[in-house]
Every structure is written in C-alpha cells, then in structure tokens.
Amino acid sequence: MSEDPRFGLARHVSLPGPLRLDGGVLLSPVEIAYETYGTLNADASNAILLCHALTGDQHVASAHPVTGKPGWWVRMVGPGKPIDPERHFIVCANVLGSCMGSSGPATINPATGAPWGMSFPVITIRDMVRAQAMLLDHLGIETLQAVVGGSMGGMQAVSWPATFPERVRAAVVIASTARHTAQNIAFHEVGRQAVMADPKWRGGAYYEAGDPPAAGLAVARMAAHITYLSEAGLTEKFGRRLQARPDRPDGAISFGFDADFQIESYLRHQGISFVDRFDANSYLYITRAMDYFDLAGEHGGQLANAFRATKARFCLVSFDTDWLYPTAESRAIVHALNAAGAPVSFVELSSPYGHDAFLLEAPEMNRVVNGFLRAGE
Amino acid sequence: MSEDPRFGLARHVSLPGPLRLDGGVLLSPVEIAYETYGTLNADASNAILLCHALTGDQHVASAHPVTGKPGWWVRMVGPGKPIDPERHFIVCANVLGSCMGSSGPATINPATGAPWGMSFPVITIRDMVRAQAMLLDHLGIETLQAVVGGSMGGMQAVSWPATFPERVRAAVVIASTARHTAQNIAFHEVGRQAVMADPKWRGGAYYEAGDPPAAGLAVARMAAHITYLSEAGLTEKFGRRLQARPDRPDGAISFGFDADFQIESYLRHQGISFVDRFDANSYLYITRAMDYFDLAGEHGGQLANAFRATKARFCLVSFDTDWLYPTAESRAIVHALNAAGAPVSFVELSSPYGHDAFLLEAPEMNRVVNGFLRAGE
Numbered sequence: 001m002s003e004d005p006r007f008g009l010a011r012h013v014s015l016p017g018p019l020r021l022d023g024g025v026l027l028s029p030v031e032i033a034y035e036t037y038g039t040l041n042a043d044a045s046n047a048i049l050l051c052h053a054l055t056g057d058q059h060v061a062s063a064h065p066v067t068g069k070p071g072w073w074v075r076m077v078g079p080g081k082p083i084d085p086e087r088h089f090i091v092c093a094n095v096l097g098s099c100m101g102s103s104g105p106a107t108i109n110p111a112t113g114a115p116w117g118m119s120f121p122v123i124t125i126r127d128m129v130r131a132q133a134m135l136l137d138h139l140g141i142e143t144l145q146a147v148v149g150g151s152m153g154g155m156q157a158v159s160w161p162a163t164f165p166e167r168v169r170a171a172v173v174i175a176s177t178a179r180h181t182a183q184n185i186a187f188h189e190v191g192r193q194a195v196m197a198d199p200k201w202r203g204g205a206y207y208e209a210g211d212p213p214a215a216g217l218a219v220a221r222m223a224a225h226i227t228y229l230s231e232a233g234l235t236e237k238f239g240r241r242l243q244a245r246p247d248r249p250d251g252a253i254s255f256g257f258d259a260d261f262q263i264e265s266y267l268r269h270q271g272i273s274f275v276d277r278f279d280a281n282s283y284l285y286i287t288r289a290m291d292y293f294d295l296a297g298e299h300g301g302q303l304a305n306a307f308r309a310t311k312a313r314f315c316l317v318s319f320d321t322d323w324l325y326p327t328a329e330s331r332a333i334v335h336a337l338n339a340a341g342a343p344v345s346f347v348e349l350s351s352p353y354g355h356d357a358f359l360l361e362a363p364e365m366n367r368v369v370n371g372f373l374r375a376g377e
Numbered sequence: 378m379s380e381d382p383r384f385g386l387a388r389h390v391s392l393p394g395p396l397r398l399d400g401g402v403l404l405s406p407v408e409i410a411y412e413t414y415g416t417l418n419a420d421a422s423n424a425i426l427l428c429h430a431l432t433g434d435q436h437v438a439s440a441h442p443v444t445g446k447p448g449w450w451v452r453m454v455g456p457g458k459p460i461d462p463e464r465h466f467i468v469c470a471n472v473l474g475s476c477m478g479s480s481g482p483a484t485i486n487p488a489t490g491a492p493w494g495m496s497f498p499v500i501t502i503r504d505m506v507r508a509q510a511m512l513l514d515h516l517g518i519e520t521l522q523a524v525v526g527g528s529m530g531g532m533q534a535v536s537w538p539a540t541f542p543e544r545v546r547a548a549v550v551i552a553s554t555a556r557h558t559a560q561n562i563a564f565h566e567v568g569r570q571a572v573m574a575d576p577k578w579r580g581g582a583y584y585e586a587g588d589p590p591a592a593g594l595a596v597a598r599m600a601a602h603i604t605y606l607s608e609a610g611l612t613e614k615f616g617r618r619l620q621a622r623p624d625r626p627d628g629a630i631s632f633g634f635d636a637d638f639q640i641e642s643y644l645r646h647q648g649i650s651f652v653d654r655f656d657a658n659s660y661l662y663i664t665r666a667m668d669y670f671d672l673a674g675e676h677g678g679q680l681a682n683a684f685r686a687t688k689a690r691f692c693l694v695s696f697d698t699d700w701l702y703p704t705a706e707s708r709a710i711v712h713a714l715n716a717a718g719a720p721v722s723f724v725e726l727s728s729p730y731g732h733d734a735f736l737l738e739a740p741e742m743n744r745v746v747n748g749f750l751r752a753g754e
Contacts, residue, residue, distance in 0.1 A: 179617065180617070181608065183603065185617070186603045189644055190600045190644070192634065194571055197596055218570070222567045240558075257495075257573075261559070263562050284634060
C-alpha cells in the first residue's frame with residue numbers, strides 16, 4: 001500500500017453508533033475497514049462508493065493482504081479506468097458481517113471480550129448500506145456522485161437510493177437483482193448446511209481452537225462457484241478434459257475418486273483456497289443477508305415504491321449467460337424504475353462467462369459505466 | 378408384494394460371473410436384486426427392461442421397502458399404463474454399485490467377509506448394462522422388446538443398443554444425455570466432496586460402526602436436488618414464501634439461521650429423508666459412473682459410431698425446463714442416430730418442473746411412450 005492516495009489507502013474506523021439493525025438490535029461500536037483512492041474535492045461532490053460482492057472486500061484495486069492477488073476490480077478502478085482516482089474520491093468498505101476488518105462474527109464483542117460468533121446479530125443488505133452511510137458521515141460526504149456494485153454489491157447499490165434517496169446522484173447496478181429467488185436461497189442454504197454439518201463449526205465457536213470448519217466451507221464455496229459460471233463457459237474452459245498427472249501426462253481416468261477431470265481439480269482448488277481467506281461464520285451471515293434481500297418487500301410489496309423519492313439516475317447491466325441473477329431480474333428493476341419515473345439506462349451484455357463476467361475483462365461494461373458516470377460530471 | 382406377477386415379484390440372484398468391468402477388475406459373484414412384472418411370453422419377445430436413475434431402485438411400481446412410498450414410476454408402469462404387465466414382461470434391476478441388494482460398496486466382499494466399502498471396483502454405466510445383460514441371460518431373454526429409462530436410466534437405455542446391438546429392438550431415452558458435461562461433473566463433485574468431508578465417512582469404512590456420514594450425504598442430496606428442479610418451478614412452488622411456525626402462523630423472518638423460507642425447509646427435508654434410504658458410498662460410486670459416461674468417447678469420439686451396428690428404433694424425450702440434461706443433449710443423440718441411419722423419433726415436451734418432470738404426471742410423455750412401444754408390437 002503506497003502513500004500516494006491514487007493507489008489506495010487502507011483505513012479503519014470504529015464508529016460509536018449505535019447502528020439500529022433491521023433485526024432490532026443496536027450495534028455499537030461499528031467497526032469499518034475501508035480503502036480510499038483519490039482525493040475528495042472541495043465541495044465533496046466527487047465521491048464514488050464501491051460495494052463488494054459476497055466474498056469480496058475493500059481491496060478493490062490494491063493487493064489482497066492474504067493472497068497477494070491484485071484487487072478484485074482493477075479492470076474498472078484505477079488511473080485511466082472508468083472509476084478513476086484522478087477524478088473520483090473512491091471509497092470501498094468491507095461490508096458489515098464480513099471478515100476483513102469490519103464488524104462481523106469474527107470480531108470481538110465488547111460485552112464479552114470474545115469473538116461474537118453466532119451471537120453476532122443477523123444483518124441485512126440495508127444494514128450494510130446504513131453502516132456505509134455512517135462511514136460517509138464520518139468522511140464528510142453528504143451525497144455520493146455514484147454508488148456502484150456488482151452481484152451483492154449491486155444489491156447495495158440499488159438499495160442505496162431506496163434507503164437514502166437524498167444522498168445518491170447515480171447508481172450503477174451490475175449483474176444483480178432486487179430480491180433473492182427460491183433457487184438463489186436454495187444454493188445458499190446448501191452452503192450454510194455444508195458449513196454447519198462440519199463438526200469443526202462447533203456452533204460457530206471455533207475461533208479459540210483455531211481450527212475452523214474448512215472442509216464444510218470449501219464444499220459451500222464449490223457449490224456456489226458453479227453458479228458463478230455458465231454451462232457453456234465451463235464446457236469451453238474445461239469440457240471433459242482430464243487432469244494431467246506425472247504418471248499420465250495426457251490424462252486418463254483413474255477408476256477412482258481422485259480429481260480425474262480438470263473441472264474437479266479446479267473446483268477443489270476454489271474450495272481449498274477460499275478457506276484461507278474467508279471466515280465460515282461470515283459466509284453464513286452474508287448469505288443470510290442476501291437471502292433476506294427483497295427490496296420490494298421492504299417497500300410494501302411494490303418495487304417501484306422503493307424509488308419514488310429518489311432523484312438518482314440508474315444504470316443497469318446484466319450478462320446474457322448469468323443464470324444466478326439473469327437479465328430478467330435486472331429488467332424487473334428497470335420496469336420498476338420506469339414506473340417510478342426514475343431515469344435509467346439498461347444494457348444486457350453478451351459474455352460466455354456467466355455471473356462472473358462482471359469481474360472479468362469486459363470492455364463494453366467499462367464503456368457503459370464510463371459513459372454513464374461522465375454524463376453526470 | 379403380492380404373488381400376482383402383474384403387481385411385481387421381488388427377486389434376487391447371485392450370478393457367478395465373472396463380470397469383466399471397464400476398469401479391468403473381474404467381479405464375482407454379481408449380486409442382482411430385481412423385480413419383474415407380468416409374464417414372459419413363449420418366444421420371450423415381450424421383455425422390457427426398465428433402467429432406474431441415480432437414486433432409484435428396482436421398485437419401479439411396488440412400494441419402497443424403507444419409505445413405504447409407491448414405486449418411482451407408477452405413472453408409466455402398471456395395468457393400463459404404457460408399460461403394462463398385461464402385455465409386457467417387465468424387468469427392473471437395481472444397478473451395479475447401488476444399495477438395494479445388487480453388488481455395491483455396502484455388500485460383502487467374499488474375499489474378506491466384510492463390506493467392500495471403497496475397495497469395491499469403480500464401475501461405469503456400461504458395466505451396469507453388462508450386469509443387466511447377465512441377468513437377462515439368466516432369465517432366458519435374448520432380445521429386449523425395449524429398454525426404457527430416464528436420467529441415468531436413459532444413459533443405460535442409450536448405452537444398451539451401443540453395447541449389445543443385437544439384443545435390443547427399441548430404446549426409449551428420456552431426459553438424458555450421451556455424456557456428462559463439465560457442469561454435470563461439477564455438481565457431482567460437490568456432492569462427493571460433501572460426503573468425503575464428513576468425518577463419519579471414515580474413508581468409506583463406516584458400516585461396522587453403524588454411523589454413516591448422514592450430514593455429508595444430506596448436503597450432497599440438497600445440492601443435487603436443486604439441479605432436478607427448474608428455477609421457474611421453484612419460484613412457482615416456493616417463491617420467497619415463509620415457513621409457518623407455531624409462534625408465527627403466517628411466517629416471518631427470524632433474523633436467525635432456522636429454515637425461514639419454505640424452500641429451505643423443503644431442501645432440508647430432502648436431504649434428511651434421503652440418508653435413511655441410501656448408502657453414501659453408493660452415492661459416490663454411481664455419481665462417478667455418470668461422470669465417466671461419454672458414449673462417443675467409448676466409440677472413437679464419434680457418437681454416431683455407437684449406433685452403426687444396432688437395428689433398434691429409438692425414442693428420445695426431453696423437457697424444455699430441464700437444465701441438468703437440456704434438450705440440446707437429446708438433440709445431439711438424435712443427430713448421431715440420424716447420421717448412423719437409425720430410426721428415431723424425438724419430442725421436446727413442455728413442463729414447468731425441470732429434470733424431475735419425467736417422474737411426474739406427464740400425459741404427453743405417456744402418449745409418446747405408449748405410441749412408440751405399440752408401433753413395435
């Protein structure tokens with residue numbers, strides 16, 4: 001992490017709160033780990049809030065402290081990119097409930113001096129948004145030039161103008177949805193049951209033993225990962241190709257239970273590497289928040305009602321092979337925005353990569369986001 | 378089980394074999410548990426072999442001995458149904474590797490006197506077919522009027538004329554495929570990893586302790602179950618509806634990790650009830666056989682080559698909302714049959730229920746199968 005603000009400053013703040021959560025609990029203090037890129041201008045009008053996905057974090061354009069990998073959205077955020085620290089003051093905060101420094105099950109409950117574990121209050125997407133608003137208060141940002149996010153980040157981005165209609169001038173919602181469907185909930189429930197079935201989970205009290213439910217969390221990650229990729233993308237990338245081995249350089253089926261197929265090896269790697277960087281309880285809490293997400297439900301059952309007070313412009317982007325949050329979910333948001341009279345631009349982009357497309361090289365997505373943001377500057 | 382042969386006779390045979398498996402192992406003896414319905418006619422020309430799916434069994438039209446539920450295909454098989462014990466001699470055998478009486482990891486390895494566990498040889502779909510052929514030899518059936526199956530049963534049905542081209546006059550392949558795709562393999566690998574991650578799995582040696590890896594198998598079943606249903610079907614059946622509780626008759630989110638949503642409760646039930654009737658090791662072996670299935674690969678990489686020697690007529694049925702084995706997979710088989718000059722009829726049926734549609738009430742499917750079978754009588 002350089003001291004040049006264009007390249008990201010890692011920060012942490014403990015806000016006294018209390019934050020009243022949707023579940024009724026008052027959370028205090030509220031710890032928020034975040035990064036900023038660029039400089040807030042004199043009238044504090046150039047702030048862009050970036051919202052991360054389920055297993056994302058604040059390291060949007062800086063190296064991940066555990067894996068050393070580049071930030072998760074370096075293709076979108078950086079000098080010369082659509083979200084540009086030369087122009088924008090960029091804020092990305094680890095969401096409430098996560099495990100990269102913000103309040104969550106792995107942080108210390110001040111009342112007990114021990115990690116919260118499963119006594120951490122269950123949170124919602126709107127609670128994440130409220131915590132972000134507290135951070136903006138702390139940073140002296142009254143109004144966002146834009147809030148931008150993909151997947152769960154898009155849920156926050158669409159929730160922002162609904163929750164704080166005066167504080168957002170534009171929202172960019174990518175590969176996302178205004179509610180979790182039965183199938184979305186089903187996949188998350190499988191993941192939670194996989195974690196909870198692991199005896200090492202111990203009802204969430206595994207921190208002190210230092211032996212987390214890695215096997216269960218890896219299975220959860222594997223199941224979820226399938227939903228991030230398209231069938232066609234998997235076929236293109238892996239098909240039925242076999243894993244090369246020292247004794248079988250061309251690959252061959254083993255008539256056993258090793259990872260014969262490349263897709264097996266890939267998925268196992270996804271599972272194993274995930275547990276090094278993510279907390280199992282956070283996985284439970286954040287998936288729960290996503291399953292609870294139903295923006296229409298928060299507004300009397302009519303999605304359009306969520307947008308009646310906002311003055312924000314909206315930009316929605318979906319990908320044609322995304323079967324986790326398919327285009328129809330974005331279109332439902334567009335229809336509601338139309339009904340509410342809110343300005344919205346919408347594009348479905350073509351990609352073979354399914355839901356994950358928003359994290360990959362997607363020049364058209366960059367052009368869309370760039371054009372949309374510049375139109376408001 | 379009545380003694381009237383129309384209503385099913387439960388049988389078991391131990392064939393000396395040996396059966397040479399695709400993996401090179403000689404299996405002996407080969408235990409086969411099966412049911413028959415109806416009577417074999419004098420020239421043994423009215424036999425229909427029914428092939429069951431991954432978690433199915435020989436109880437196609439008789440009550441399941443553990444659950445007491447009706448047979449899995451009573452809508453298709455029975456007096457007055459398309460497959461009719463008044464006309465046909467119907468054979469349905471538990472597949473090799475399964476756990477309802479046929480040789481599998483839970484049966485006794487005669488060399489050790491203990492259950493095979495993971496020392497049972499890894500098998501293929503073609504091995505299942507070969508074991509069925511041994512059973513037909515035993516029953517004095519040289520040629521099948523038809524082989525019929527859905528899902529993994531369809532893999533056997535399409536493999537039959539490729540493996541024994543002289544022994545099948547017709548094949549009905551429903552909601553199936555000629556090979557497992559990367560996405561198919563991926564879902565199965567998640568299930569296997571869930572089983573193997575359960576400490577009670579003990580490398581497959583859990584039989585003597587009598588304490589099987591139920592939690593892991595339940596997670597595997599939950600993940601698989603999602604693939605059997607369509608997104609639209611899940612939305613129709615469950616949507617975001619909440620589970621009623623004594624203290625919340627209308628349902629309400631609990632801000633906790635109970636099954637708030639009906640879909641969660643349903644999936645948990647599917648997982649828990651499955652472990653009462655299925656062996657975890659069998660689940661590993663059968664999913665492996667399905668993942669290995671690649672009928673083109675068995676025939677020099679050209680699917681049409683699989684059918685060059687057969688005289689059979691084919692009937693293919695797919696369902697438009699089946700995303701496990703989508704219509705494109707059936708169409709690939711149809712194209713190969715066309716290329717091989719084999720007679721084939723194909724229909725894609727409309728259903729909201731996804732892959733599971735073939736097990737549900739589907740009058741059109743029954744009409745198609747009935748017409749196809751009668752055309753050969």
